[in-house]
Amino acid sequence: MNITRGIGIQTDPAIRRLSAFRPINEVTTAALDRALRERVLRIDAGQDLIAEGDRPDRIRIVLSGWLARYKTLEDGRRQIVNFVLPGDSCDALAYLLPRQDHSISSLTAVMYSEIDPERLEVLMASDQMLAEAVLCEALANCSIQREWAVNIGRRMALERVAHLLCEIFERLRTVRLLLNGDSCGLPVTQTDLADATGLSVVHLNRTLQELRAAGLIVLRERILTICDLPALRNAGLFSPLYLHSAG
Amino acid sequence: MNITRGIGIQTDPAIRRLSAFRPINEVTTAALDRALRERVLRIDAGQDLIAEGDRPDRIRIVLSGWLARYKTLEDGRRQIVNFVLPGDSCDALAYLLPRQDHSISSLTAVMYSEIDPERLEVLMASDQMLAEAVLCEALANCSIQREWAVNIGRRMALERVAHLLCEIFERLRTVRLLLNGDSCGLPVTQTDLADATGLSVVHLNRTLQELRAAGLIVLRERILTICDLPALRNAGLFSPLYLHSAG
DNA sequence: CGTTTAGTTGACCGTGCTCAAGGGGCGTGG
DNA sequence: CCACGCCCCTTGAGCACGGTCAACTAAACG
Numbered sequence: 001m002n003i004t005r006g007i008g009i010q011t012d013p014a015i016r017r018l019s020a021f022r023p024i025n026e027v028t029t030a031a032l033d034r035a036l037r038e039r040v041l042r043i044d045a046g047q048d049l050i051a052e053g054d055r056p057d058r059i060r061i062v063l064s065g066w067l068a069r070y071k072t073l074e075d076g077r078r079q080i081v082n083f084v085l086p087g088d089s090c091d092a093l094a095y096l097l098p099r100q101d102h103s104i105s106s107l108t109a110v111m112y113s114e115i116d117p118e119r120l121e122v123l124m125a126s127d128q129m130l131a132e133a134v135l136c137e138a139l140a141n142c143s144i145q146r147e148w149a150v151n152i153g154r155r156m157a158l159e160r161v162a163h164l165l166c167e168i169f170e171r172l173r174t175v176r177l178l179l180n181g182d183s184c185g186l187p188v189t190q191t192d193l194a195d196a197t198g199l200s201v202v203h204l205n206r207t208l209q210e211l212r213a214a215g216l217i218v219l220r221e222r223i224l225t226i227c228d229l230p231a232l233r234n235a236g237l238f239s240p241l242y243l244h245s246a247g
Numbered sequence: 248m249n250i251t252r253g254i255g256i257q258t259d260p261a262i263r264r265l266s267a268f269r270p271i272n273e274v275t276t277a278a279l280d281r282a283l284r285e286r287v288l289r290i291d292a293g294q295d296l297i298a299e300g301d302r303p304d305r306i307r308i309v310l311s312g313w314l315a316r317y318k319t320l321e322d323g324r325r326q327i328v329n330f331v332l333p334g335d336s337c338d339a340l341a342y343l344l345p346r347q348d349h350s351i352s353s354l355t356a357v358m359y360s361e362i363d364p365e366r367l368e369v370l371m372a373s374d375q376m377l378a379e380a381v382l383c384e385a386l387a388n389c390s391i392q393r394e395w396a397v398n399i400g401r402r403m404a405l406e407r408v409a410h411l412l413c414e415i416f417e418r419l420r421t422v423r424l425l426l427n428g429d430s431c432g433l434p435v436t437q438t439d440l441a442d443a444t445g446l447s448v449v450h451l452n453r454t455l456q457e458l459r460a461a462g463l464i465v466l467r468e469r470i471l472t473i474c475d476l477p478a479l480r481n482a483g484l485f486s487p488l489y490l491h492s493a494g
Numbered sequence: 495c496g497t498t499t500a501g502t503t504g505a506c507c508g509t510g511c512t513c514a515a516g517g518g519g520c521g522t523g524g
Numbered sequence: 525c526c527a528c529g530c531c532c533c534t535t536g537a538g539c540a541c542g543g544t545c546a547a548c549t550a551a552a553c554g
Contacts, residue, residue, distance in 0.1 A: 069393070073401060073402070079400040096386060097390075097491050101489040140344070146318065146328040149399060154445060157510070201533090202510085203511070209534090241300070242348040242349075446543090449503090452501065452502065
């Protein structure tokens with residue numbers, strides 16, 4: 001984990017993410033951009049950025065790379081409860097609670113900004129739109145959480161995986177991270193996808209193959225191509241309202 | 248749905264719930280109490296209080312009775328994503344987003360307060376502790392949501408039901424709604440519990456019987472008695488950290 | 495009394511899990 | 525250069541957890 005200063009850092013995803021909820025004016029955008037560039041850090045894949053039980057102190061905002069919010073049971077069973085994608089915060093408001101109730105680990109190499117809660121509070125106090133956007137981001141994450149409960153609890157394996165892929169595709173679209181109209185990176189293992197859908201790796205693998213065989217997706221070398229988006233949405237009973245991201 | 252004014256209304260659960268996160272001083276408590284009593288409404292069991300797609304306008308805070316946050320799939324499959332218990336708000340911050348992303352319906356007769364968002368904002372602006380408590384309540388709900396994903400995704404039926412019962416018991420304890428040290432009301436049908444755990448009604452019924460046979464619980468006439476709390480927690484792999492409610 | 499709703503039980507079956515083994519890519523080290 | 529280990533993906537076989545369907549009981553209610 002090392003601090004990376006200077007040039008070549010893109011803060012766009014974070015600003016795009018917030019802009020999906022409220023218009024952020026130029027002055028605030030610039031101030032936010034400055035705050036984000038002040039402490040940029042990098043970690044490799046497979047590191048715990050936040051562990052359950054930690055005292056939350058700093059706010060972390062992802063600039064690039066994927067992470068997973070997860071919890072494990074005593075015997076090792078793991079459930080990923082959400083993916084944290086570029087532009088997402090690893091909990092902008094968590095510092096209000098005494099402890100972290102879940103862990104967050106990197107699935108890929110990750111670049112992120114650290115901001116002190118006080119710093120963000122100052123920014124929020126100076127621009128009501130920014131304050132609301134930050135709250136909305138938290139609320140939207142909560143909504144995604146609810147949809148995951150539905151996904152895991154009431155959808156069949158095929159529907160579940162289709163739904164998850166649709167969600168990821170949509171979320172990456174709002175931060176402009178599609179590779180072209182119908183592809184995006186999917187830099188996670190099948191074990192990760194299994195833990196996210198509540199399936200076993202074996203069954204997840206077979207389900208992916210079913211989706212491939214049906215001509216809905218191509219998944220090779222960590223690139224997901226959606227061949228027939230309407231059909232995939234249909235297969236996953238996917239409706240994007242819950243993402244609250246206008247686009 | 249009718250307005251009930253006047254006496255005999257208990258606002259305690261709502262105030263206790265917020266006090267679990269931040270100390271609320273007497274002045275604010277009194278102001279909050281007044282705000283809560285201004286518009287108290289009542290609905291019967293089985294009514295939708297909020298429907299997916301609604302434009303959120305008013306804030307609703309439950310004074311008595313149970314509700315369920317839920318989503319349904321096109322073909323009728325229903326997943327309850329959380330219970331809303333006395334003292335909980337049906338989303339204090341939802342008005343920031345354009346649409347409700349899920350429905351909330353009453354499982355019992357319910358008494359609740361309606362507050363205008365502006366009214367609450369004024370109260371929050373005048374007392375930082377209250378503002379933080381309201382945010383914490385939303386964050387704690389979000390944490391519960393994550394735990395439900397784990398519950399549904401990675402626990403076996405018996406563990407799942409045990410866990411849910413432990414959670415309900417704890418949550419009712421923080422708002423002082425236990426009937427005595429080891430009992431609480433559980434005014435919902437087995438269909439509701441099935442939809443909350445992602446199980447079928449038939450299997451939920453059998454799982455409850457297993458818990459009864461193991462001497463862990465007694466469940467009769469909508470009263471849940473936990474005979475052996477440590478054993479039930481053990482059976483459900485339950486650890487209350489995620490509730491963030493100090494007690 | 496008939497109807498409805500909730501709980502219960504039995505029988506059967508299927509989705510998805512477990513266990514196990516093998517293949518391919520890749521980095522490391524002999 | 526090849527050997528080895530490691531990680532990830534894949535496939536097969538058997539099985540179990542939990543779903544589905546159906547029927548029956550008991551209580552609540554008009």
